[in-house]
Amino acid sequence: MSTVLTPPESAATPPAGPPSGRWHRRVAWHLRHNPKRELWLAWWTLVVFYNLFFPMFFVVAQVQPPPQPSWDLATQVHWFHERHLGIPIGFGIIFAIAGMTAVNNALIAYSMRRMSTSRAFGYAYLLIYSLSAIPGLLLLCIALIVGTLRPERDPKVIGWLYDFAFLSFDGTMGVFLIGSLIWMVAILIDKNRVFPKWFGYLNLCNALTEVVVAPCWIFQRGVLAWNGQIAWWLDMVVFGVYQVTFVVMLFQMIRREDFGTGPLPDLPRKNT
Amino acid sequence: MTDVAETNKRARFVPGQPDMWAFVLFETLVFTAYFGFYLFYRARSPELFLHSQAQLDLRVGVFNTLVLLLSSWSVARCVQSSRAGAYRAALRDVYITAACAAVFLSSKMFEWARLVRLGDGVDSNDFSTYYFFLTGIHFVHLLIGFVVLGIVVYQLRSPERRSQELVETCATYWHTVDFLWVLIFALLYVVR
Numbered sequence: 001m002s003t004v005l006t007p008p009e010s011a012a013t014p015p016a017g018p019p020s021g022r023w024h025r026r027v028a029w030h031l032r033h034n035p036k037r038e039l040w041l042a043w044w045t046l047v048v049f050y051n052l053f054f055p056m057f058f059v060v061a062q063v064q065p066p067p068q069p070s071w072d073l074a075t076q077v078h079w080f081h082e083r084h085l086g087i088p089i090g091f092g093i094i095f096a097i098a099g100m101t102a103v104n105n106a107l108i109a110y111s112m113r114r115m116s117t118s119r120a121f122g123y124a125y126l127l128i129y130s131l132s133a134i135p136g137l138l139l140l141c142i143a144l145i146v147g148t149l150r151p152e153r154d155p156k157v158i159g160w161l162y163d164f165a166f167l168s169f170d171g172t173m174g175v176f177l178i179g180s181l182i183w184m185v186a187i188l189i190d191k192n193r194v195f196p197k198w199f200g201y202l203n204l205c206n207a208l209t210e211v212v213v214a215p216c217w218i219f220q221r222g223v224l225a226w227n228g229q230i231a232w233w234l235d236m237v238v239f240g241v242y243q244v245t246f247v248v249m250l251f252q253m254i255r256r257e258d259f260g261t262g263p264l265p266d267l268p269r270k271n272t
Numbered sequence: 273m274t275d276v277a278e279t280n281k282r283a284r285f286v287p288g289q290p291d292m293w294a295f296v297l298f299e300t301l302v303f304t305a306y307f308g309f310y311l312f313y314r315a316r317s318p319e320l321f322l323h324s325q326a327q328l329d330l331r332v333g334v335f336n337t338l339v340l341l342l343s344s345w346s347v348a349r350c351v352q353s354s355r356a357g358a359y360r361a362a363l364r365d366v367y368i369t370a371a372c373a374a375v376f377l378s379s380k381m382f383e384w385a386r387l388v389r390l391g392d393g394v395d396s397n398d399f400s401t402y403y404f405f406l407t408g409i410h411f412v413h414l415l416i417g418f419v420v421l422g423i424v425v426y427q428l429r430s431p432e433r434r435s436q437e438l439v440e441t442c443a444t445y446w447h448t449v450d451f452l453w454v455l456i457f458a459l460l461y462v463v464r
Contacts, residue, residue, distance in 0.1 A: 196291060197289055197291035197292075198290075198291035198292075198294035198295070200291075201291060201292060201294055201295035201298075202294065202295070202298065204295065204416075205295060205298045205299060205302065208299075208302075208409070208412065208413070209302060211409065211412055212405070212409060215394070215405070218394065218395055219395060219401070222398060222401055223309055223313070223401070223402075223405075224401060224405060229309050230305075230306065230309060230405070234302070234305050234306075234309075238302065
């Protein structure tokens with residue numbers, strides 16, 4: 001059964017489609033009349049967030065790829081000193097955009113709400129990802145900014161902040177793992193064909209690679225340390241593939257969205 | 273249906289959901305990377321790896337492999353029985369598979385305990401790290417396998433459900449776990 005909801009008044013009597021002509025007229029039409037404008041706003045927020053997130057961590061703050069866990073205190077203090085500008089600027093921007101993660105999570109929860117499954121999946125995902133932003137993002141930023149902006153502190157304290165930052169960032173992947181599994185189960189039992197089943201299995205692959213980050217609590221060197229080939233590099237490759245895939249999947253979901261409750265319709269095929 | 277159409281259909285047929293094969297491919301790629309790192313580290317310190325491999329009991333490895341191969345055989349029988357509509361036999365085969373998996377897990381835990389008692393912990397040396405990591409991540413796959421077998425039992429028990437596609441999808445997962453173990457066994461126990 002498919003019930004098509006009547007969109008709010010803005011879309012009640014829209015023109016047949018976006019006007020042809022200058023781009024600003026088309027943008028204005030979409031902003032005023034497109035019934036999917038909120039979904040597109042959320043999707044673009046997701047894209048903007050990740051396009052800022054990675055450059056801030058890798059280029060501006062230069063805290064990823066992560067440094068050696070086994071460095072001595074003097075090297076750790078020097079590492080903070082080298083980033084006395086990059087970390088405050090990069091993480092200042094991260095703090096400013098961190099709220100966008102709420103919109104990202106909401107869009108993913110929306111995808112589960114559109115499925116034939118219980119809404120509990122979406123709520124559980126929202127809850128667990130709201131919590132995971134604390135150890136998986138904010139604690140690292142706070143600890144590294146403190147270490148950078150309080151260079152006069154005892155080197156032992158700076159060393160503690162160094163360990164705390166990277167262990168909280170890499171060692172708490174369990175919460176992300178559970179989030180991936182929730183999404184996976186929802187996709188696999190969904191009957192509305194919101195996502196293809198292989199994407200559900202890709203969620204499982206992503207969750208399984210997040211398991212292997214946990215040993216970074218034990219190892220200070222080797223492949224399972226927080227900067228190891230398996231615990232970080234391989235995990236990052238899998239996460240990158242997963243991330244690009246889910247951004248594309250959400251894009252396709254919004255294109256197919258009909259605001260009904262039954263199976264999502266396929267996109268019309270292009271004439272060749 | 274014409275013969276040509278029949279042939280095409282057979283040629284395109286894959287057991288279970290085709291989507292599961294994406295998982296098989298992706299996991300194979302990830303494990304290939306794990307094995308690549310293992311071989312790289314092994315080439316850097318061959319003596320250490322040879323010495324540590326000697327601590328492993330090859331008989332336990334062979335026993336584990338045979339048990340898992342038996343489990344793969346029984347899950348394949350389950351698929352055949354299910355296709356033939358013999359659901360009681362199919363259920364019996366799933367239980368045999370689960371029993372084999374339980375034997376494997378118990379044997380693996382005993383082997384870990386023995387190694388730890390001998391002083392070979394996860395961080396003793398590079399080989400131990402790899403040994404516990406590879407067998408550990410495979411162990412996690414096998415635990416998920418129990419959920420998968422549970423889905424097969426759930427499907428087979430009720431005439432209203434009985435999705436042959438799901439049974440085959442779950443069997444594909446199980447064969448993947450088995451296939452990965454054969455590679456892990458070869459690398460850790462046999463290749464010296």
